[in-house]
Amino acid sequence: MPHIEFRGVSHAYGERRVLEGIDLELTQQRIGVVGANGSGKSTLARMVNGLVVPTDGTVLVDGLDTGKQGAAIRRRVGFVFPDPEAQIVMPTVAEDVEFSLRRTDLTQPQKSERVREVLERFSLGDHHDHPAHQLSSGQKQLLALASILVTEPAILVCDEPTTLLDLRHSRKVTQLLESLDQQVLLVTHHLDLLAGWERVVVIDEGRVVADGAAAEAISFYRRLMGA
Amino acid sequence: MLTGTYVPGRSLVHRATPGLKLVLLAVFLVPISIWQTPLLAGVSAAVVLVGFAVARIPLRYLLAELKPLRWFLAVLVPYQWWALGLEAALQLLVGLVISVAAASLVTLSTRVSDLLDTVQRGLQPLRRLGVDPDKVALTVSLALRAIPVVRDLLHQTLEARRARGLERSPRALATPLVIRTVRHAERVGEALAARGYDD
């Protein structure tokens, strides 16, 4: 498994301090991150692929500094956002997936073949040439995932990928995540989707307040939220 | 023309190279925009319809492509009528519909990515002038992709405004729409960065 390491990480947006003294070594294959709104989960997740560089401390992925080796980090770490509408950048389904492959050495027929395979796997095969805007929200999120996974990153970071989805599509996306060979870091408010995950990190007001197997960490979090 | 729809097929029209299609389109558009006799309009319309038949693209796709024109025409045609008379208004109407229909035949039968590749290759000579064809092609794709998104944002904003009983306030439309559009653009930028586009 890849190795994600937070060393003495703190972060402030301007004057506002949002993460404080984070030290984590993440080597499990399935890692969940939970916490209240505004607790700093997205900021933490973004650091893993260098979208946010901490104001203090360092984040390392397999020994690479996310702040200094941005290009290498982004090849290794895929990132899925909550809003697939903004993540899909090409007009049609197949083109969006192919866009991810433009910097590879694959020939055009190889690219088309890869795109076809990935779309099949994500149940989007019938929408190959459809405009992306015609897909349902669930299908859009599947497309966003397909476009990231087609490059086979070693790590997949997902920030609330199921927020806009109904229960069936959430399950589908989560099952897909669970079937991956990749290391997955999933930020979510849907606690039951994390059942059985190897590790769950609970963030509150910018600090790690619990860290362990899913069952214990989630019940701690429920108590913390008074539920 | 701008819906990004592609109707797959193996017809002569589909198989023609995008460059050839663009050149033919340009040649086709010249006469209809200069002389507008009823005969020319009739011949042009027939050519377009034959094109659709050869491509085996059902006409409902053509109608869907023409539909966004209606707002534009609803404003322009009455204005033209008032300013230049009925004949000019009709010429404008017919000319525009035929031109968009012809352009739609090209876009419906060509993948956007193939069109963009062609544009990209066509722009290569401009590299020396500092034009980056890769960036131009990406910008065009992003713009095409943004059209339906911004249209949805507009609908959402109009609905939110109605739900709050503020139908008459232009500020209750413009302010949230601009904010949402800018936020969307920021997210797209971030998603591009996450996919390594800037590296």
Ligand SMILES: Nc1ncnc2c1ncn2[C@@H]1O[C@H](COP(=O)(O)OP(=O)(O)OP(=O)(O)O)[C@@H](O)[C@H]1O
């Ligand atoms: N770009 C930014 N500029 C300034 N402040 C920010 C920025 N992004 C986040 N913040 C602030 O940092 C804090 C943590 O935000 P973050 O998005 O990491 O929280 P979160 O745990 O993901 O919340 P949510 O569950 O609502 O997504 C919040 O108070 C937020 O307002």
Ligand SMILES: [Mg+2]
């Ligand atoms: Mg968040």
